[in-house]
Amino acid sequence: MPFVEALEAYKEEHFVPFHTPGHKIGVGAPATLKAWMDPALPYDLGVMYALDDLHEPEGSLKEAQDLAAQLYGADYTWFSINGTTALIETMIMGTVGAGDTIIIPREAHRSVMGGLILSGAKPVYLEGRFDERFGVPLGTTPSEVETVLNEHPEAKAIVLVNPNYYGIAIDLEAIVLLAHKKGVIVLVDEAHGAHLPFGKNLPKSALACGADLVAQSTHKLIGSLTQTSMLHGQDMLINERRITQVHQILQSTSPNYIFLASLDMARHQMATKGRELVTKAEMLAQELRRDLQNIPGINVPAAEDFNGLYDYDATKVLIDFYELGLTGVEAEKLLRKEGIEVELVQAYHVLVLITLGDTKD
Numbered sequence: 346m347p348f349v350e351a352l353e354a355y356k357e358e359h360f361v362p363f364h365t366p367g368h369k370i371g372v373g374a375p376a377t378l379k380a381w382m383d384p385a386l387p388y389d390l391g392v393m394y395a396l397d398d399l400h401e402p403e404g405s406l407k408e409a410q411d412l413a414a415q416l417y418g419a420d421y422t423w424f425s426i427n428g429t430t431a432l433i434e435t436m437i438m439g440t441v442g443a444g445d446t447i448i449i450p451r452e453a454h455r456s457v458m459g460g461l462i463l464s465g466a467k468p469v470y471l472e473g474r475f476d477e478r479f480g481v482p483l484g485t486t487p488s489e490v491e492t493v494l495n496e497h498p499e500a501k502a503i504v505l506v507n508p509n510y511y512g513i514a515i516d517l518e519a520i521v522l523l524a525h526k527k528g529v530i531v532l533v534d535e536a537h538g539a540h541l542p543f544g545k546n547l548p549k550s551a552l553a554c555g556a557d558l559v560a561q562s563t564h565k566l567i568g569s570l571t572q573t574s575m576l577h578g579q580d581m582l583i584n585e586r587r588i589t590q591v592h593q594i595l596q597s598t599s600p601n602y603i604f605l606a607s608l609d610m611a612r613h614q615m616a617t618k619g620r621e622l623v624t625k626a627e628m629l630a631q632e633l634r635r636d637l638q639n640i641p642g643i644n645v646p647a648a649e650d651f652n653g654l655y656d657y658d659a660t661k662v663l664i665d666f667y668e669l670g671l672t673g674v675e676a677e678k679l680l681r682k683e684g685i686e687v688e689l690v691q692a693y694h695v696l697v698l699i700t701l702g703d704t705k706d
């Protein structure tokens with residue numbers, strides 16, 4: 346863990362801190378902050394050029410990013426302390442400009458709208474499909490993408506969400522081929538997919554499908570701290586320098602070093618134990634699905650229960666209460682009374698996530 350090790354070595358030097366942050370390695374921190382985070386506060390350092398710089402990494406942070414690129418099979422990786430939100434904006438601003446056409450899905454996250462506003466690009470929409478029974482978006486298809494590409498030969502880039510919040514994946518490999526045939530850059534919002542390469546029965550990762558730029562929320566489904574994400578790029582159609590410059594614009598000039606270190610730690614955890622941990626999560630999710638399905642009135646749809654689904658990440662467990670006449674909001678309230686907090690509430694269902702943080706208990 347090159348960046349983590351650099352921080353640890355720096356701490357051991359015991360420099361007297363005449364620099365930001367004002368709490369000075371925890372000494373001046375409010376009592377509650379100290380009580381919560383005492384051992385971590387010496388690593389909460391300001392921009393220390395001795396410790397490399399997110400905005401122009403050359404040392405241990407560059408090494409950490411390169412190791413992440415190697416693990417995920419990318420040519421470049423950029424760390425983010427502004428989540429995938431800033432990275433999606435980076436992908437858009439880094440590839441299209443004012444007046445350029447970009448194809449986006451209707452089900453896109455609000456950061457795609459942010460990217461449109463910031464870049465001035467013109468959107469063309471993919472309507473996608475919707476499962477009426479369960480009330481979930483199923484994403485787009487190669488034939489819809491082909492139609493839109495033919496109608497808009499001027500399009501420069503396409504944004505795709507894969508997998509979506511529900512774990513539903515599209516035929517990304519076929520879509521990438523269609524887009525690349527026309528020289529269109531493929532940007533993938535893989536916020537819910539940092540665990541994919543380590544699973545047994547999970548959808549194929551966007552990089553493996555040939556996407557050009559892929560933004561992942563490392564914090565969502567694997568082990569880094571909230572707000573931390575990675576952007577991965579493959580060489581062919583992107584301009585690495587331009588992406589780096591936009592990344593600089595959209596990241597704080599005071600990146601939190603504990604956040605950055607947590608990305609290095611999460612990468613190391615996946616490199617050494619990723620397969621074991623993610624496979625275990627898949628097994629636990631299957632058990633949970635089986636047990637829930639045995640409860641009368643409760644439905645836990647599997648891949649084949651959705652109408653025309655391409656692929657599915659079964660660690661996202663949708664629990665449907667329609668037959669019991671309960672809305673998602675009502676079910677959430679009942680579950681909360683039992684001490685259970687869910688991820689997402691919609692229509693007649695709630696969504697729960699099984700990750701490397703779950704145990705059989």
Ligand SMILES: Cc1ncc(COP(=O)(O)O)c(C=O)c1O
Pocket residue numbers: 427428429430431433454456506509510534536537562572573574
């Ligand atoms: C599909 C999708 N894309 C992007 C994001 C933004 O990710 P982050 O929270 O890491 O900024 C989210 C967050 O919920 C999301 O669900």
